[in-house]
Each structure stands twice: as structure tokens, then as C-alpha cells.
């Protein structure tokens with residue numbers, strides 16, 4: 203590539219389609235479960251242009267790592283299913299390999315600022331908690347214990363008592379009602395909910411899986 | 426007395442052909458707190474939207490989308506409610522509470538409230554608005570709300586709906602008065618639809634101009650603190666009188682929807698003309714297309730379904746008009762004799778026609794307008810290329826284009842670098858014929 207101003211290749215920086223800045227990498231790489239300090243040093247000593255250029259092996263590697271981190275946080279925001287009790291405690295189960303619990307907790311905190319949010323991470327077996335002030339902590343206790351303990355100290359909130367009714371059936375009914383049989387497109391569906399998402403705790407028993415399952419129920423053979 | 430679940434089942438199914446793809450609201454970036462910084466507000470919007478589930482056809486299902494009632498004084502020939510024997514309505518409280526429960530389960534992102542027209546548009550809208558008021562002011566929900574403007578709605582109710590929602594849609598259903606009267610004879614295209622779309626634009630512009638002026642006058646330092654004070658002031662006068670102060674209203678704009686293939690002779694060209702007009706004249710944010718499906722019990726039950734392929738081509742062409750800013754006449758050049766879009770990607774068809782008469786594109790020298798005519802180059806990669814031109818960087822190898830996001834496989838036949846092109850167009854059309862025309866929907 204012709205570049206009269208520098209011997210590096212800034213074109214990828216200016217016109218990049220992909221890649222993360224050095225600052226973003228230094229901030230977020232420690233979240234990756236395969237992170238080690240050597241890698242961080244390597245990043246610190248690598249010029250930004252190379253980190254941005256996905257042609258370089260190091261850039262390719264860290265780009266992939268960051269994508270894995272953010273994808274995991276995003277999927278958790280999408281597919282974690284939660285419950286709320288009348289003591290304004292919102293709780294659910296997640297499966298997070300990377301250290302993104304704070305991002306997921308923050309997402310719920312912004313939606314439910316008066317609630318204490320508790321998320322149990324099946325991978326680390328820790329329960330992440332964020333309180334009304336936005337302070338987070340992780341403790342080694344089961345979700346049930348944590349929710350019980352926190353709820354004990356809190357007053358019943360009429361607001362949350364008010365929305366305590368029914369169960370998963372509401373969503374199941376809504377989901378089924380939206381299905382247009384004539385438009386079924388399994389390939390598209392699989393690209394929107396890739397198979398690995400069904401391993402997430404909120405999706406394991408998800409109505410989505412039953413609906414798109416290839417296994418026919420016995421009665422369907424008699425139609 | 427039917428249960429809430431029964432209502433969701435029936436009213437949800439009655440609304441499933443209504444399309445609402447996005448839950449994104451610009452409010453999330455600029456005005457994170459709808460009614461001030463108080464902690465009592467629940468919910469949030471995301472600028473890119475979040476999808477919590479997908480139906481088996483891959484469509485995002487992130488909104489609590491049901492009819493408010495399926496009782497309707499109209500008898501549109503394509504409509505699901507025509508064939509539905511069981512007539513039901515939510516109560517506002519039931520609707521609001523059901524949504525909040527779903528929201529607490531993190532399975533929905535917001536509300537899409539639509540309805541049949543029971544008694545009159547104003548009567549039904551009053552009930553729908555009551556549900557939205559409850560959501561906003563009893564349940565303190567400040568997340569995403571999409572409100573459907575019913576045909577013939579009064580201006581004062583539309584104003585209130587605007588003040589409480591992120592997005593309003595007025596369904597066009599068809600492209601002209603004649604086509605609409607063919608499928609929904611009681612609806613008045615000009616009055617029920619176009620006038621309402623114009624009102625939406627006018628109300629929004631007026632509000633935003635006033636807000637901008639006020640913001641400039643006051644030169645406030647602390648936006649949130651200011652909002653909080655204003656809200657307390659307004660609260661004294663009753664919540665109905667105010668909206669989220671000083672934020673531009675209708676952050677997700679107005680949208681519309683067409684039933685494709687229900688009117689006998691309506692062509693793609695008719696639809697494209699109409700959406701192009703709407704983008705220019707009424708500030709339409711985007712148009713949705715729903716391929717006609719014949720439904721049991723409706724007058725059009727025997728009519729053939731419109732191919733999904735047609736819906737897909739319309740979306741592609743709409744994208745060219747809305748995002749690429751192609752001219753309507755550009756698309757006219759590729760239509761078939763019947764006035765429909767040809768089979769295959771409209772952009773590729775257009776490029777084939779265009780590059781018969783124009784020379785191939787050299788990314789080191791060309792303009793933005795030329796670049797976006799090349800398949801495989803979108804507005805973002807075109808902007809990057811222009812940015813590089815301005816910095817005097819030159820592409821010497823075609824592979825370098827990949828680093829700016831160009832899909833080289835598609836773009837290659839239309840490009841030349843250093844005076845050389847990779848393959849002849851002729852060759853491309855022969856070898857890639859299958860790729861272009863067997864593209865999946």
C-alpha cells in the first residue's frame with residue numbers, strides 16, 4: 203500500500219472495518235478467561251496500527267478475544283430470564299465464562315434501579331449482586347440463599363407485589379401466538395439463536411427450542 | 426370471563442401480521458432518563474435495540490404485541506379479525522400489568538400497542554392511552570412504547586399518544602386510494618392515513634423547534650437536574666399535561682406498513698412510489714412490508730398468497746432508497762414490464778444496467794455516489810474509501826479493499842485498480858448468474 207507519510211500502514215486505522223483500539227484492548231482483555239499478563243504486555247508494546255490491522259496475527263487473536271467477551275455479555279442480556287419477588291429482589295441464573303458479570307448486572311440495574319439484582323453464575327458458582335446504589339459484589343453462595351437472605355431484611359413493596367402473578371405461561375402463550383406457520387425459516391432462526399445459546403440457563407427450557415425442535419411429537423404423525 | 430392467557434392467545438395471534446422490527450430508541454443516548462433522574466422509573470431503551478426472542482421464522486419477538494381489542498367496525502378483507510369468532514378486549518390495567526410481568530422476566534423489551542376499532546377510533550384509543558398512561562405513571566415504565574394510530578383518530582388524542590410513545594405508526598396498507606378501497610373499502614386513504622401522517626410530522630417539528638429554542642435560551646448546564654425540577658412543576662398540574670420535557674419527541678419516528686399482494690393489480694412500482702413520497706413528504710422513518718397470506722374466514726381466503734421473495738425484494742429496494750439514497754428513477758430502470766422488481770438483488774440488477782454505460786469504478790479516484798452503486802460496497806465502506814482518498818492513500822491491490830469492509834467477491838467485477846479489472850462483466854454474469862439469482866430469502 204502506498205503511504206507517503208509513514209512507513210507503518212495507517213490505512214487500516216483510518217479506514218478500518220474491524221478491530222479495537224489499544225485502550226479498549228487494555229481495558230477489556232483482562233475479562234477474557236484465557237487472558238494472561240504476558241498478552242497484556244504484548245498489547246502495550248504493539249503499535250496501534252498493528253493492533254487495528256486484522257491481517258496481523260496478534261490483532262486477529264485479540265480481536266477474536268474481545269468479540270467473545272462482548273458477545274457473551276450481549277447474549278446474557280438477551281437471554282437471561284429473571285424473576286422478581288415482592289421484596290424488590292430481581293434474580294436469575296447466567297453462564298458466564300468471561301468476567302462480564304459487572305456488565306450484565308449493570309444492564310439489569312439500569313432497568314430496575316430500585317431492585318437488588320442477584321445473578322448466579324453457573325460457571326464460577328458465584329452469585330453476583332448489585333444494589334440500588336450500583337455497587338457490585340460476588341459471593342460464594344447459592345442464589346436461593348442469597349435471595350432469601352437479602353429479602354429477609356427488606357420491606358414488602360406494593361409495586362412489586364402488584365406485578366406478582368401468573369408464570370412462564372404468559373410468555374409461552376405470547377410466543378406461540380406470534381408464530382406464523384407459513385413463514386417458518388429454520389436457517390434464519392438458527393442464525394438468530396445459534397445452537398450454543400440454548401445452553402444458556404434461561405434458554406434451556408425455552409419455548410423457542412420446543413417450537414423449532416426437529417423431533418416430531420407422536421400425534422403429528424397422525425395428522 | 427376469558428382469562429388473560431386466553432386474551433394473549435387470541436389477541437396476540439390477531440396482531441401477528443403487524444410488523445415492528447426494531448426496539449431501538451435514540452432516547453437512550455441523548456436522554457437516558459425519560460422523566461428525570463429519579464430512581465423510581467423502571468425500564469430502559471437501547472440505541473440498537475435488544476431482541477429477547479425470535480419466532481421460528483427468525484423474526485425478532487421483543488415487544489408485547491397484541492391487539493387491545495379485536496372488535497372492529499371496519500371489515501378489511503385481508504384482516505385476521507374478520508375470521509376470528511371470539512371477540513375480546515383487554516382492560517387497561519390488565520394490559521399494563523401483564524406487560525410489566527413480562528418485562529420483569531426479561532423476555533420483552535417494550536410494548537407495541539395496536540387494536541381493532543371498537544365503536545370509534547377515539548373511543549378505542551382512549552382505552553389504549555389509558556393502558557399506556559398506567560404503564561408510564563402507575564408502573565413508572567420508561568422503556569420503549571410503539572403506539573398504533575387508528576384510522577381517523579382525532580388530533581388531540583394523537584398528540585397525547587405522541588407524548589407517551591417512542592414510535593407511532595399509521596398503516597398505509599396500500600399505495601393508492603383505489604388499491605386501499607379494493608381491500609379496505611371503509612378506509613379513506615387521504616383523510617384516515619395521509620392526514621394523520623402529516624399531523625405526526627407537523628406536531629414533531631413544532632415541538633422540536635420550541636424545545637431547541639428553549640434550550641438555547643436557557644443554556645442549561647445540568648440537563649437532568651433541570652428536567653427533574655420541571656417534572657415536579659408539571660406534576661402539580663397533572664401528568665396528562667406534560668411529556669418528557671425538552672427531549673425531542675417521537676424518538677423512533679413514525680413508520681408505516683403495506684400489505685403486499687392483497688390488492689389485485691398493485692405493483693412494486695406503486696409501492697416504491699408511495700414510500701419514496703412518504704420519506705420525503707411526511708418524514709417517514711421506515712416502511713414495513715407484509716406479504717399477503719390468505720386467512721380462513723376472510724373474503725380473500727381463496728386468493729393466492731404473495732411470495733415472500735417479493736416482500737424481500739421490496740425491503741432491499743427500500744434500503745436502496747432510504748439508506749443509499751438512490752433516486753426512484755434508478756429503480757424504475759430495473760423493473761419488469763409489469764412494473765415489478767425482477768428476481769434477484771435489485772442492487773446487482775441496477776449495477777448491471779448502470780455499468781453497461783459507465784466505466785468501471787476506480788476506488789482511488791471515484792466519488793461516493795459512484796462507489797455505493799457497486800454491489801458489495803455500502804455507505805460505511807464508501808465513506809471509508811473517500812476518507813482514504815482525502816488522505817492521499819492509494820489502493821494498490823484489490824485485497825486491501827477488504828480492510829475497509831468491502832465484500833470483494835461481489836464488488837470485484839465492477840472495480841478497476843491501476844487501470845486493471847479482475848474479470849470481465851460478461852464473464853461475471855455468466856459465472857455468477859446462479860449466485861445472483863439463487864440467493865436465498
Ligand code: SF4
Nearest residue numbers: 497499500501504541
Ligand atoms: S381496521 Fe381493518 S385491519 Fe384494522 S383491525 Fe379493523 S378490520 Fe382489521
